[in-house]
Amino acid sequence: MAQRKPRASGEENVVCEIKRTFASKRSGSLRVGIGDDAALWQANRGMETILTCDWFLEGTHFLRDKQPPDAVGWKSLARAASDIAAMGGKPKCFLLSLALPANCTGQWLRSFLRGLSRASRALGCQLAGGDTTRRNEILINTTVVGEVSAGRAVLRSGAQAGDLLYVSGTLGEAELGLRELRRYRGMAKASSNSFIRKHLYPEPRFALGQWLAKNRLATAMMDLSDGLSSDLPRLCSESGVGARVKASSLSRVARDDAKNATELALNGGDDYELLFAVHPKNANKIGTRFRGLPLTHIGEITREQKVLVEQDGRMRPLIPAGWDPFR
Amino acid sequence: MAQRKPRASGEENVVCEIKRTFASKRSGSLRVGIGDDAALWQANRGMETILTCDWFLEGTHFLRDKQPPDAVGWKSLARAASDIAAMGGKPKCFLLSLALPANCTGQWLRSFLRGLSRASRALGCQLAGGDTTRRNEILINTTVVGEVSAGRAVLRSGAQAGDLLYVSGTLGEAELGLRELRRYRGMAKASSNSFIRKHLYPEPRFALGQWLAKNRLATAMMDLSDGLSSDLPRLCSESGVGARVKASSLSRVARDDAKNATELALNGGDDYELLFAVHPKNANKIGTRFRGLPLTHIGEITREQKVLVEQDGRMRPLIPAGWDPFR
Numbered sequence: 001m002a003q004r005k006p007r008a009s010g011e012e013n014v015v016c017e018i019k020r021t022f023a024s025k026r027s028g029s030l031r032v033g034i035g036d037d038a039a040l041w042q043a044n045r046g047m048e049t050i051l052t053c054d055w056f057l058e059g060t061h062f063l064r065d066k067q068p069p070d071a072v073g074w075k076s077l078a079r080a081a082s083d084i085a086a087m088g089g090k091p092k093c094f095l096l097s098l099a100l101p102a103n104c105t106g107q108w109l110r111s112f113l114r115g116l117s118r119a120s121r122a123l124g125c126q127l128a129g130g131d132t133t134r135r136n137e138i139l140i141n142t143t144v145v146g147e148v149s150a151g152r153a154v155l156r157s158g159a160q161a162g163d164l165l166y167v168s169g170t171l172g173e174a175e176l177g178l179r180e181l182r183r184y185r186g187m188a189k190a191s192s193n194s195f196i197r198k199h200l201y202p203e204p205r206f207a208l209g210q211w212l213a214k215n216r217l218a219t220a221m222m223d224l225s226d227g228l229s230s231d232l233p234r235l236c237s238e239s240g241v242g243a244r245v246k247a248s249s250l251s252r253v254a255r256d257d258a259k260n261a262t263e264l265a266l267n268g269g270d271d272y273e274l275l276f277a278v279h280p281k282n283a284n285k286i287g288t289r290f291r292g293l294p295l296t297h298i299g300e301i302t303r304e305q306k307v308l309v310e311q312d313g314r315m316r317p318l319i320p321a322g323w324d325p326f327r
Numbered sequence: 328m329a330q331r332k333p334r335a336s337g338e339e340n341v342v343c344e345i346k347r348t349f350a351s352k353r354s355g356s357l358r359v360g361i362g363d364d365a366a367l368w369q370a371n372r373g374m375e376t377i378l379t380c381d382w383f384l385e386g387t388h389f390l391r392d393k394q395p396p397d398a399v400g401w402k403s404l405a406r407a408a409s410d411i412a413a414m415g416g417k418p419k420c421f422l423l424s425l426a427l428p429a430n431c432t433g434q435w436l437r438s439f440l441r442g443l444s445r446a447s448r449a450l451g452c453q454l455a456g457g458d459t460t461r462r463n464e465i466l467i468n469t470t471v472v473g474e475v476s477a478g479r480a481v482l483r484s485g486a487q488a489g490d491l492l493y494v495s496g497t498l499g500e501a502e503l504g505l506r507e508l509r510r511y512r513g514m515a516k517a518s519s520n521s522f523i524r525k526h527l528y529p530e531p532r533f534a535l536g537q538w539l540a541k542n543r544l545a546t547a548m549m550d551l552s553d554g555l556s557s558d559l560p561r562l563c564s565e566s567g568v569g570a571r572v573k574a575s576s577l578s579r580v581a582r583d584d585a586k587n588a589t590e591l592a593l594n595g596g597d598d599y600e601l602l603f604a605v606h607p608k609n610a611n612k613i614g615t616r617f618r619g620l621p622l623t624h625i626g627e628i629t630r631e632q633k634v635l636v637e638q639d640g641r642m643r644p645l646i647p648a649g650w651d652p653f654r
Contacts, residue, residue, distance in 0.1 A: 010651060011651050032480070035565055036414070036483050036484070037379065037410040037413040037414055037483065037549050037550060038378055038379035038411060038413070038414050039379070040375050040377060040378075040475075041378055042370070042376060043369075043370060048358065048368065049368045049376065049472075050365045050367060051365055051366040051367075051368055051420075051455055051470070052364065052365035053422045053424050053458055053470055054424075054458050055458050057426065057462065057466075060462060061460075083365040086364040086365070087364055087365050093378075095378060095379070095380045097380050097468050128378055129379060133384065133387060133652040134387070134652040135387060139384075139466060141424050141458075143422060143470040145376075145378060148367075153359070155363050156363050156364065222363075222364050238362055238363065324337060324338050325337070325459075
């Protein structure tokens with residue numbers, strides 16, 4: 001009777017490729033990783049666990065024919081982990097849910113996993129498990145687990161009237177990168193220019209987030225994924241406050257050489273910079289840079305629950321016009 | 328100048344509907360739930376955290392025109408939480424990633440959330456957060472976080488030669504339910520019959536899993552989601568062992584009145600029953616029922632790394648023929 005081992009199935013092959021890429025990288029608080037029904041993880045003493053997940057879908061969030069699979073791998077983890085930065089935490093491990101067309105289980109998958117693996121090492125965030133299936137489009141969902149000292153997480157809900165509002169970095173670059181990407185014929189190259197690079201390989205602001213949380217400097221914080229005009233009202237809503245933003249400061253946080261810098265700063269998405277509020281007594285501790293990263297004071301938190309932009313001495317309501325998949 | 332509050336955007340509406348359904352249900356170890364960048368969760372003392380996620384995709388895992396949205400909501404959580412049962416743990420909270428067509432953000436969404444909310448209460452598993460987006464098909468990904476006493480989780484990797492193999496419940500019912508569902512015109516009714524009910528509203532075996540883990544009775548365990556013929560080789564592979572299954576016992580765990588009962592027990596998916604191995608010295612503690620749920624001894628773990636079926640005194644290799652999305 002034939003006793004040969006049955007050939008590994010399609011799903012088994014995808015899982016094998018994932019295991020091979022992430023082999024022997026399990027350590028520390030992750031006791032059981034991929035291969036079992038679920039992962040086993042233990043938070044360090046005195047730490048709270050941070051849980052977040054993000055869609056990253058072909059067509060909706062990335063373009064298969066323009067974004068190199070390596071960049072899709074990097075960004076699928078980086079953008080999800082940005083929510084951990086926004087709480088002031090450290091990413092620890094992640095779950096990867098991956099749905100692939102059959103013709104993406106070879107070269108595309110290997111290149112995707114290389115980018116994902118680089119992000120995993122760069123972020124100190126181990127693969128803990130996930131789920132794979134077949135689909136006619138590439139669907140990715142990433143769950144990231146992080147940790148933060150108990151009681152030190154910075155929420156969206158802590159802003160108070162009088163707090164100063166800051167953003168890190170330069171806004172709108174990823175949006176400019178996306179516009180260039182759309183004009184591209186064929187696959188983009190990371191080396192093309194810095195805007196495209198920022199769109200393809202975002203770098204969440206972990207060090208800044210952790211510094212603000214550790215030193216209790218931010219009263220409220222979030223990351224800018226959909227664009228300031230969409231995200232700031234969310235922070236205000238959770239805090240039960242309003243905000244007044246100076247248009248003149250926005251033109252400084254967008255690219256100097258960009259036309260319509262204010263509009264770009266307000267509505268450009270995918271920057272993964274941090275938006276945070278600071279009590280006035282701590283404003284002198286913030287400065288204009290954190291380890292080379294620009295920090296810009298863009299406005300104030302107000303008691304009145306309206307989000308306004310001040311331009312040439314006049315106020316206008318801030319209309320959310322960032323990324324909204326349902327609009 | 329017009330100062331009216333900008334209307335909530337589409338995505339905001341979906342999030343509001345979710346918040347409304349799960350309002351004021353946050354408690355215990357979940358300190359921050361939906362509304363922030365991420366959730367904050369703290370495991371109880373002496374507990375390890377279990378992490379798992381599952382796809383639940385229209386067309387691949389459910390049929391929008393045949394499965395009531397309430398059942399889609401129930402099953403999206405129940406099937407993901409089954410992996411927690413398979414480790415011997417308790418589900419605690421979950422993240423919901425939901426991608427919806429615009430025409431599903433009304434009645435469909437409300438009914439879906441009712442089913443999800445019922446499962447959440449039944450399982451003691453709180454909504455902690457998630458991500459929403461628009462898509463032309465309904466895509467669901469559920470991350471479940473559970474806990475288990477440190478060191479007590481039952482892995483797939485602990486089976487040893489000589490251990491006895493058991494399955495809970497009746498296999499193949501969900502598969503029969505699916506076959507009936509496919510013949511249906513229009514939306515199925517949960518009341519139609521018990522097979523369809525088992526397919527629509529699976530009930531993971533938490534009590535059994537926890538009892539086996541607490542009393543250290545199972546050396547290895549997993550849940551049967553793809554079918555015994557696909558899942559048993561995975562348990563064996565992780566344990567570095569083989570198995571010999573008795574065909575006569577399989578015809579007992581499948582429905583008596585089903586034709587091809589053995590084939591149904593081997594290859595029917597979606598049952599979410601538990602498959603577990605027990606050291607012979609503990610076999611007398613297992614019995615034939617656990618709180619009314621049948622437990623069936625179906626075979627043994629072997630040193631030789633082959634998975635075989637014994638029928639009429641002859642051995643044949645077990646060919647994985649359960650659910651495999653890549654086949």
